[in-house]
Amino acid sequence: MELHAIAIRAACAWVFLLFLLRISGKEAVSQLSGRTLVLALIISDLIDDFVLGVVPAATFIAAAGGLVLVRSLVSLAAVYSPRVYALVEGDASPLMTAGRLHHRSMRRERLNATELEELLRLQGVDRGQWPELLMVRLEREGRASAIRHKWARPIQRGDVETGERGGS
Amino acid sequence: MTQVFRIVAVIALAMAIAAASVFGLRDSYIMTPPPESVAESMFDRLAAKRFDQALDVWCSDAAQQPDVQTLRALRARIVDSIGEFALTDTKRVKMANGLSMVTGSLRGERGDTLTFYLPLILRRGQWRVRDVEISYLEVPVSAR
Numbered sequence: 001m002e003l004h005a006i007a008i009r010a011a012c013a014w015v016f017l018l019f020l021l022r023i024s025g026k027e028a029v030s031q032l033s034g035r036t037l038v039l040a041l042i043i044s045d046l047i048d049d050f051v052l053g054v055v056p057a058a059t060f061i062a063a064a065g066g067l068v069l070v071r072s073l074v075s076l077a078a079v080y081s082p083r084v085y086a087l088v089e090g091d092a093s094p095l096m097t098a099g100r101l102h103h104r105s106m107r108r109e110r111l112n113a114t115e116l117e118e119l120l121r122l123q124g125v126d127r128g129q130w131p132e133l134l135m136v137r138l139e140r141e142g143r144a145s146a147i148r149h150k151w152a153r154p155i156q157r158g159d160v161e162t163g164e165r166g167g168s
Numbered sequence: 169m170t171q172v173f174r175i176v177a178v179i180a181l182a183m184a185i186a187a188a189s190v191f192g193l194r195d196s197y198i199m200t201p202p203p204e205s206v207a208e209s210m211f212d213r214l215a216a217k218r219f220d221q222a223l224d225v226w227c228s229d230a231a232q233q234p235d236v237q238t239l240r241a242l243r244a245r246i247v248d249s250i251g252e253f254a255l256t257d258t259k260r261v262k263m264a265n266g267l268s269m270v271t272g273s274l275r276g277e278r279g280d281t282l283t284f285y286l287p288l289i290l291r292r293g294q295w296r297v298r299d300v301e302i303s304y305l306e307v308p309v310s311a312r
Contacts, residue, residue: 005198012199016182023174054209056294057186057199065179072172 010051016061017043020068024075033141034089039071089140096136098149109138119144190293196263203268203288204258206295210286211255211274214243227289227296250276266290267298 043064050060078085093105095116106116117127120136123146132152137145189195197203206225213222219236226234234242246253258272267289274282288295 002197002202005202008198016178019178020175023171023178053197053201053205056201057189058183061179061182061186065175065182069172069175069179072175076169076172 005053006051009053009057012057013047013050013060017047017064020065024068024072035071035074039067042067092137092139092145094135094137095144096130096133098134099131105138111138116144120146187293196266196268196290196295200293201295202260203263203286203295204260204270204272206288206297207258207270207272207284207286208255210297211253211272211284214239214246215253215255217243219243225295225297227291227298229291246274246276246282250274250278250280250282252277253282256281261285268295 046060046063049055050057074084074088078088093109094102095105095109095111096102101113101116106112111119116136119138120126120130120133123144125133125146129152132148133146134149135147139145186199189199201209210222210225213219213225219239222239223234223236253274253276256273256275258270261269261271263269267287270286270288272284272286274284276282287298289298290296
């Protein structure tokens with residue numbers, strides 16, 4: 001098989017996918033949400049069939065274009081309906097409330113205490129600071145978010161001016 | 169909603185470019201699978217006993233349009249000669265005026281190889297195997 005034909009097909013696929021992703025919204029490229037990950041997995045499997053000349057260009061365009069179109073329609077539906085959003089992306093899971101671990105949620109997310117410790121360290125919270133945490137959640141894209149008790153938050157200029165400080 | 173229309177427009181534009189390349193510029197190996205790729209698909213499907221799918225790459229208006237039984241018999245002939253087989257390589261011998269000839273080898277489980285020649289014809293922008301009788305098998309001496 002001619003190498004130049006492979007190069008031309010690869011370039012065509014790249015231009016086509018680049019255009020499709022550019023117009024399908026920033027969300028498609030800025031974060032790896034569930035629907036974007038599925039899209040990336042399927043398209044990465046489709047592209048080699050076209051580049052190696054196994055399927056015609058029309059088949060690749062229909063398959064990849066159809067997928068991007070469906071993803072955009074689902075994203076559009078998710079913007080208007082929180083129910084659709086929860087269906088395609090799932091919910092954030094509470095992992096800790098007021099220093100108490102939610103073992104059931106952690107089991108559901110296949111997360112042990114060591115991994116949670118690691119996720120929180122990435123947020124700048126080591127194990128000794130866990131009592132300062134009001135809530136820890138595993139967000140939809142797989143990162144942990146931590147909210148501190150009011151008394152544990154770093155002091156702000158506004159706190160001094162309004163005198164709102166202390167207590168949880 | 170504008171975004172959805174834009175995606176549809178890009179898909180339509182890409183389809184139009186592919187169609188113009190195949191039907192307008194008579195491209196027969198870039199936007200459409202080259203003949204050797206079609207031959208590979210045919211023998212891969214034959215090896216996997218996917219006869220219905222193997223029929224898809226045959227020319228529908230061929231003089232002797234094969235059916236599943238014909239392909240089953242073709243596979244049986246190959247298996248009788250060299251055992252269960254896999255495609256090893258294909259090469260385009262010639263390609264001109266909407267006709268092409270592909271040659272390649274099938275390696276059998278016993279180590280023997282068969283050489284095949286497959287004539288193809290360009291139909292509606294895609295290469296199709298032309299005639300089951302013209303494609304023949306050269307059985308090596310060791311397999312006779």
